[in-house]
Amino acid sequence: MLAGALGDLMLGLLASCLSGLAVWLWQRGRHNRDLRLRMRVVGARPGDTCLIVMNNKYGAPGTTHHHDVQAMIEAAVVSHNLECEVEVVRSDDFRGSNGNRPEFCIGGPLGSNVRSAGHVAHTLPGVTFHPYTHPQHPLAFEAGGVLHRWRGGDEAYALLAKFTAPGGERPVILVCGQTALTNHAALYFLRRSYGRIADTVASTDRFCLLLKVPSIRTYGHQGVVLDRDLTDVAFTPGT
Numbered sequence: 001m002l003a004g005a006l007g008d009l010m011l012g013l014l015a016s017c018l019s020g021l022a023v024w025l026w027q028r029g030r031h032n033r034d035l036r037l038r039m040r041v042v043g044a045r046p047g048d049t050c051l052i053v054m055n056n057k058y059g060a061p062g063t064t065h066h067h068d069v070q071a072m073i074e075a076a077v078v079s080h081n082l083e084c085e086v087e088v089v090r091s092d093d094f095r096g097s098n099g100n101r102p103e104f105c106i107g108g109p110l111g112s113n114v115r116s117a118g119h120v121a122h123t124l125p126g127v128t129f130h131p132y133t134h135p136q137h138p139l140a141f142e143a144g145g146v147l148h149r150w151r152g153g154d155e156a157y158a159l160l161a162k163f164t165a166p167g168g169e170r171p172v173i174l175v176c177g178q179t180a181l182t183n184h185a186a187l188y189f190l191r192r193s194y195g196r197i198a199d200t201v202a203s204t205d206r207f208c209l210l211l212k213v214p215s216i217r218t219y220g221h222q223g224v225v226l227d228r229d230l231t232d233v234a235f236t237p238g239t
Contacts, residue, residue: 034194038082040204041194043162043171044102046083051098052076053091053115055107057180058132061092065180067221068106074187075104075173081191091115097167106183108176119174123163124208125237127230129176139178141210144233148210150178153217157227158182160190161208161234171205185213185221193226200229208234 035046044050052075057065072088079086079102087101091113107113109120110131120127128142139150141157148157158177165172173190177183189211190197201207212227213219 035082037194037198038078041162041197042078042082042102042173042190043205044079044082044084048079048082048170049085049087049101050075050079050082051094051101051103052079052086052088053094053103053105053113054088055091055113055116055183056111058111067180067184070221071106071175071180071183071187072104074184074191075106078104078187078191098165098170098172099167100169102170103165103168103172104187105172105174106187108178108183116174116176119163119165119172120176123165124159124161124174124234126233126235127159127208141178143210143230148212148227155212155214156182156216158186158211158213158224159208159230159234160186160211162204163206163235181216181221182211182213182224185224186211188221189224189226196226200226201231206235207231 039045052072054064054072055068057063076086091107094115105113105116105119107116108129109117110129126143130137130140130142132138137147137149141148141159150156156178158175161174162171175183175186177186198204208230210227210230211224213221213224215223
């Protein structure tokens with residue numbers, strides 16, 4: 001009877017070990033799949049140094065809005081989750097190619113981030129950004145003949161684009177929101193929506209997504225949703 005009890009105990013221990021190993025292998029496999037998906041969408045690999053290009057608060061050069069700081073933190077978390085180092089540079093001071101460093105460029109091209117202005121002019125000719133002073137459509141995005149208006153505290157938009165800039169070996173993630181809050185919302189969306197992005201775009205090598213932040217007074221940046229894929233028009237002049 002003792003031998004039988006010991007045999008049962010050994011079988012139970014073996015079953016527990018096998019079960020634990022199966023769970024560990026499943027979790028390990030899921031982690032690796034998730035990591036590969038994040039790498040594919042962001043374009044960064046473990047060991048990379050990711051550049052975060054910080055912008056200026058609109059109308060206040062040399063300062064950064066609270067929500068833009070939060071956007072930079074989101075970009076840093078995305079980088080950390082990919083096991084990357086982070087380097088932060090000011091848009092006013094950074095010139096040249098990002099080289100072999102994936103780049104997060106945060107802020108719109110009109111009075112916030114001069115590097116964004118260069119990226120947009122060279123790479124996103126199909127998108128027009130209306131300034132805050134526009135008499136009819138302040139801060140609106142126009143792409144493919146469609147206006148996407150800023151509605152104060154009620155509704156706003158952001159562009160989330162990925163491309164490789166001239167001279168660069170690694171991609172740029174460009175975030176152009178109509179406000180600092182929408183910059184924050186776009187990086188928040190990126191961190192939480194790799195699968196949604198990969199399922200939406202034709203290629204994760206280059207894309208341009210329009211994100212909408214509705215009911216801002218109620219849900220803030222966390223209410224962000226994917227509005228549409230603008231890739232076909234954003235990278236084509238005159239569309």
